[in-house]
Amino acid sequence: MARTTGSDGEKTEAAIREAAVELIARYGYEAVSMRQLAAEVGVQVAALYRYFPTKEELLFTLMREHMNALLETWNDARPTKSDPMARLIAYVANHIAFHIERRPSTHISNMELRSLSPERLTQILKLRTAYEKELRAILRDGSDDGSFDIDDTGLTAMALIQMMTGVIVWFRPGERLSVEGVTETYLSMTMRLVGATMSREQDNVHTRAQLRA
């Protein structure tokens, strides 16, 4: 046999990507073989190499697109000309929504960095740094204009991101908490962490208004 009826390059490539994300997120990059991936897609191993020249290139593609998507959704969600508080709320809400929605690829981008070649690793880290820089800028602005009370903006940014991304470790959709509920709780914790000058009541009101928008 050779080319199969109804075969389509675009569809096959998409199927490979999707299967790869699921498999690598579940078993880890090193533990997933090209044969296993091919079997999952329902195709022969050699077919994979039509779309990705090496296994590492496939991993890199998945990570790069994940990071690009993250930066893109933030670019779409970011408020222009807003006070630091509103920007921070938008950042947190976007971050949590994105990471809950894309749990498998987030897992990969967090766990499989060491399987990248130095050059590719640098590229991914650049994207990640760019994203984190956005949060640091918000914290600095808020610290400058008195909206926040922060000891160390760099350290606080790292702590916040660690805390927020950690949501994917335990959150399962459709269980005790909804995405909105989780977001609200994390927003509340964030505001405390940055020493935002407001009562918790105000906080919740503000939060809900932003989420509805």
Place this chain on the structure above:
Amino acid sequence: MARTTGSDGEKTEAAIREAAVELIARYGYEAVSMRQLAAEVGVQVAALYRYFPTKEELLFTLMREHMNALLETWNDARPTKSDPMARLIAYVANHIAFHIERRPSTHISNMELRSLSPERLTQILKLRTAYEKELRAILRDGSDDGSFDIDDTGLTAMALIQMMTGVIVWFRPGERLSVEGVTETYLSMTMRLVGATMSREQDNVHTRAQLRA
């Protein structure tokens, strides 16, 4: 050749453990081969199997001892008959000190869980849950007696642990911050997160007193 002069089972086993921790933390469990490990120890591959029947058993041993050490240091450090605030301070200080001190094995215990068989995974998760349970108990007690103001103790505990463990991602000893400095900042953030009823001045004073003790 066979047995080498000066060879000693205990020393060899310790050397294997140490080399394994370093290699697996750096390259990942799946990426490290028994041959690579043997070369690092300066021994033939077959010698490894005198001490660990399989590669997975070696990984499991490293993880189990890491978790046991974590629970032990907390057992030694935990204050008896103290208010929730003092207990929380002790927990955070112990957690951060431990994780900075044992960065490689922490990395392994966080990243390589999926390489364990279901039974072994369960054992490790039990230890982890026991450790996290301690924090939840502190938060609950503090919430009950009014020391803390917490929405959701379970969620706050997870957020705190994520935030604190994240220190190993960016912290490098001997750089900008000392262990004490990091601990103090994280303690400050923790107290804000749990809505501890005290000013920041009081907080810092309290913190420093505890750290000296």
Place this chain on the structure above:
DNA sequence: GAAATAATAAAACGAACGTTCAATTAATTC
């Protein structure tokens, strides 16, 4: 100092790995 045991070396096992190549068929082009 002989006997027993502990520690390691050396070599090999079959299986699985990422990757490549040639052949073959489906779809498209003109």
Place this chain on the structure above:
DNA sequence: GAATTAATTGAACGTTCGTTTTATTATTTC
């Protein structure tokens, strides 16, 4: 409808993997 291109198969390449077996030497026991 023939020629061309796109998509895939099937088989194979050399390498590396975790693990085992057997032999050999150092150390300990008595």
